[in-house]
Amino acid sequence: MATDQLAVITGASSGIGYELARCCASGGYDLVICADEPEIEEAAAKLRALDTKVDAVQADLATMEGVDKLLVVIGPRPVDALLANAGRGLGHAFLDQDFDEARKLVDLNITGTIALVHRVGRGMRERNQGRILITGSIAGFMPGSFQAVYNGTKAFLDNFSMALRNELKDTDVTVTCLMPGPTETDFFERADMEDTKFGKSEKADPADVARKGYEAMMAGKSGVVTGFMNKVQTAFAGIIPDTVLAEMHRRMAEPDGKG
Ligand SMILES: NC(=O)c1ccc[n+]([C@@H]2O[C@H](COP(=O)([O-])OP(=O)(O)OC[C@H]3O[C@@H](n4cnc5c(N)ncnc54)[C@H](OP(=O)(O)O)[C@@H]3O)[C@@H](O)[C@H]2O)c1
Incomplete structure (x- = not known):
């Protein structure tokens, strides 16, 4: 089903982003996909096999140079759907993390x-036309002991999405x-x-x-x-005190060797 519409998907080499790109391909969109590593070309080859036009961009979206590199490939083409999905996690106690890694996480998840x-x-x-999908997380609903910076970035994105949506309510941009x-992806391994x-x-299944x-x-x-359980969890997160949520998160995110 060709629509001549363009979807841009970041973090599309694996996991949720790759599956989002497959959905866009099935919906008839041409694709621009982006990730940081050369594997983005393998994802592009699989997506082209679905009879979809695909441009692949290898760019570090934690940097403004990387964001600009992606924008150059998009060029003057109007973007009909932007799926801003690229993101990483980072486990362990904040003071035990490498600060450069923590900063890069903020640069990618938020700034990029x-x-x-x-x-x-x-x-x-x-x-006056377009769709934006931002991958936040239920992690944004709770203080993320032993994943503190990550949950903070996702709280930012969950909140930012709702605010931007409201600012655009008088337009046809959603x-x-x-x-x-x-979700069963490389996320937890990469976050150590x-x-x-x-x-x-x-x-959950990323598809x-x-x-x-x-x-x-x-x-x-x-x-x-x-x-369903994530819906229940987020509903309760509005009622349970933050101190209790932080303790609950610790039980799930603290490395087993230390718990
Ligand atoms: N898995 C979960 O449990 C879960 C739950 C809630 C939300 N999320 C969110 O879902 C999104 C996708 O994660 P995932 O679970 O699908 O994990 P994933 O399989 O590790 O996918 C992450 C994607 O982001 C890309 N990426 C990472 N660093 C990048 C950088 N500096 N510049 C450009 N691209 C970069 C990766 O490409 P490279 O390999 O090339 O770096 C990959 O394509 C993230 O925003 C994550 O926070 C995940």
Whole structure:
């Protein structure tokens, strides 16, 4: 189903982002996909096999140079859907983390995301047309002991998405926040969290998570928390004191060797 519309998906080499790109391909979008490592070309090859036009960009979206590199490849083409999904986690106690790693996490999850949304979003507002999907997380609803910086970045994104959506309410540009719970991707290994209850727990299928996010974006919804238990958890997060939530998070995210 060709639509001649363009979707830009970041973090599309694996996990939720790759599955979001597959959803966009099935929806008939041409794709610009981006990730930091050469594996983005392998993802592009698999997506092209679905009879989809794909441009792949290898760029570090934790840097302004990386964001600009992606924007150059997009060029003057109007972006119909922006799926700002690239992100990383970082486990362990904050004071035990390498500060450069923590800073890069903020640069990628927050600064790189809003820089891209700012540039692409202005074009959408001018044309009065577009869909933005931001991958936040249910992690944004609770203080993330032993993953403190990550949960802070996701609290930012969950909050930012809702605010931007409100600012654009008189336009035909929609902003949707995808808020998954633990999902079976490379995320926990990359965050050095395999030795935690989160790391060892049963997780959602990234294809299911992505499909729910894509459908919510296409329906112009404000957001979607994927999975029944995650919906229950986020509902309770509004009632349970933050001190208790922080302790609950510690039990899930503290490395087993230290708990
Ligand atoms: N898995 C979960 O439990 C979970 C739950 C809630 C929310 N999320 C969110 O879902 C999103 C996708 O994560 P995932 O679970 O699918 O993990 P993933 O498989 O590790 O995917 C992360 C993607 O982001 C890309 N990326 C990482 N650093 C980058 C950088 N500096 N510049 C450009 N791209 C970069 C990765 O590409 P490279 O390999 O090239 O770096 C990869 O394509 C993230 O925002 C994450 O916070 C995940």
